[in-house]
């Protein structure tokens with residue numbers, strides 16, 4: 001089939017009936033539901049862009065195996081050129097949604113591409129797991145499937161491992177083996193966009209202990225598989241809000257969901273890992289899924305940060321507040337933050353290495369530095385936006401007010417900004433800002449940057465411990481040892 005169009009993506013959505021729960025009811029038709037309509041169109045647009053001559057050479061490449069075009073995010077990176085092709089594709093996608101949709105198809109394409117490129121790891125444990133992930137990659141690539149994922153156990157009792165929870169199947173685990181596959185039961189979170197995807201892949205971040213064998217698994221199923229409940233969180237928009245009043249929330253809602261598997265059959269050929277605590281703990285660090293998706297996340301996060309910083313600058317400029325020294329200082333800080341992330345991305349890409357299996361990987365220390373800094377930089381941007389917009393963020397007439405002939409002259413008189421910024425121009429900027437820094441939509445977007453890659457506190461601690469192990473702190477050691485000449489660092 002090759003690359004899909006937006007219409008083909010929408011047709012596939014229509015052809016399925018996943019069990020999606022929203023506000024206490026099962027959604028009969030996803031696309032009739034106002035909450036999902038616009039976000040589905042945003043995804044469809046990305047599929048259409050793959051066919052647009054303006055974007056096609058960035059978003060797609062010709063697959064060496066099939067001779068057909070495939071999404072660039074399915075390209076297995078072998079050299080710097082591949083890295084930069086992927087980087088450009090990530091950026092083109094991110095710009096279309098201002099980085100606000102984190103789980104566009106390219107994200108999980110990179111996850112599965114990385115797993116398949118590193119199937120040697122699974123093959124060490126089980127030949128079938130390796131073959132299964134290789135075939136699954138081809139299935140996604142050749143049919144341009146949109147995937148969601150659920151890799152975290154729900155927060156039931158974080159002080160206990162999965163096998164110690166109150167119920168054996170609070171967390172997702174295997175109930176029994178059958179000739180045709182495994183039966184799985186229990187919950188996983190936090191499947192972003194699940195209702196709008198074709199299939200779901202399940203695996204886990206490390207953290208399994210002996211006794212957790214039944215929970216140590218990885219597999220994929222269609223989202224409409226029998227027994228799968230997709231329970232959506234409360235929406236941040238109702239699908240009918242004005243695009244004037246909520247330019248972002250009305251378009252880029254990425255609905256998150258808890259997935260509850262009630263005795264779902266996973267066929268053997270879709271099982272990628274099972275009943276093996278060691279393999280489950282090593283999957284993340286050994287298969288490139290700690291690095292390759294971080295490239296997409298880094299590029300997307302950079303675009304989102306840059307966008308939010310630009311909005312903060314517009315807010316300040318529109319009311320003349322950027323004439324004040326402290327506002328200039330804060331905005332200067334935000335702009336420098338975006339430059340730090342941009343520079344780190346280029347460094348991570350430039351300082352790539354080739355693994356013994358021929359995979360090109362970005363510098364992991366630099367990637368992890370981006371992941372460590374974004375949970376501080378993005379909230380800081382939002383904080384600055386809130387403090388510059390101040391009370392004005394709450395003093396905004398609605399689109400309906402603007403449309404009132406009686407009220408409009410008053411609005412025009414009292415809601416304008418500095419010279420040259422009329423009421424409508426200022427309100428458009430402030431409404432954009434409020435979607436980012438006040439609305440539930442913006443708070444979810446902030447929570448995403450804090451947590452999408454895991455708990456930032458533990459991630460920084462892991463980073464420190466690994467850094468300490470791998471670096472000799474040789475400058476400090478040299479002075480402590482009173483060396484006359486300082487040795488040059490070893491390069492590898």
Ligand SMILES: Cc1cc2nc3c(=O)[nH]c(=O)nc-3n(C[C@H](O)[C@H](O)[C@H](O)COP(=O)(O)OP(=O)(O)OC[C@H]3O[C@@H](n4cnc5c(N)ncnc54)[C@H](O)[C@@H]3O)c2cc1C
Nearest residue numbers: 149150151152158189190191192447448451452454455457
């Ligand atoms: C908007 C959004 C979208 C997301 N999308 C997806 C998605 O599509 N797919 C997906 O699989 N995941 C997704 N994630 C989930 C994400 O992977 C998790 O939120 C993330 O891994 C953090 O885990 P947690 O939320 O369970 O927090 P927890 O790990 O429960 O942490 C909660 C608090 O408890 C502390 N804590 C908990 N356990 C420990 C411990 N062992 N040691 C020390 N401190 C501890 C933490 O420091 C933290 O302060 C998304 C998250 C968000 C916010």
Ligand SMILES: Nc1c(O)cccc1C(=O)O
Nearest residue numbers: 289290293294452453454
């Ligand atoms: N956040 C991630 C995810 O959801 C899947 C795979 C990798 C990551 C990551 O940030 O490393």
